[in-house]
Amino acid sequence: DVKVTQSSRYLVKRTGEKVFLECVQDMDHENMFWYRQDPGLGLRLIYFSYDVKMKEKGDIPEGYSVSREKKERFSLILESASTNQTSMYLCASSPGTSGGRKTQYFGPGTRLLVL
């Protein structure tokens, strides 16, 4: 079974702190994604990566950066956390077009509260 894990289920940070959210997948997937989920807005793509060291902005990249140094790991960084970044963060991975089941696999999510 594909497994996507996220470093924390719940996180509380203060405004201005630097926050790291880690995501690891164990199925050698090319693509990895970071979304945030807010009530009434569904899932909004922050960044995605289709290869190591490659990244592309999604729909709402402002205030975020990402890092993918290894294929299995995709990190989301909030350089200076703000209260409007309080949200549920979901990581996902997918095999791309080269093979494997053509869908995204999601981690359990991280609920971030910025005070």
Place this chain on the structure above:
Amino acid sequence: AQKVTQAQTEISVVEKEDVTLDCVYETRDTTYYLFWYKQPPSGELVFLIRRNSFDEQNEISGRYSWNFQKSTSSFNFTITASQVVDSAVYFCALSEYNFNKFYFGSGTKLNVKP
């Protein structure tokens, strides 16, 4: 631009009722994929089904069925004889041909009462 609309924000039914969740999409691509995911209270999205744009056959899996109609750009999901365990948020999504980007609807929260 790609867009997925789930007009039903929340639906409540009594157990054993049938319920249909609506999904309408917009895309200019000729090759694309449509998905449904379930998000139970635990939070993790679970894949339910994928359909490619060339396959308009309806699909049935147990109590679940999906109706894909390109003429109306819709991909609706029906649960027959609903159960309390079906209570969740359901998301419809659209992806480009290379699966690099996914576009999600805002979700429909289904409450199934005993």
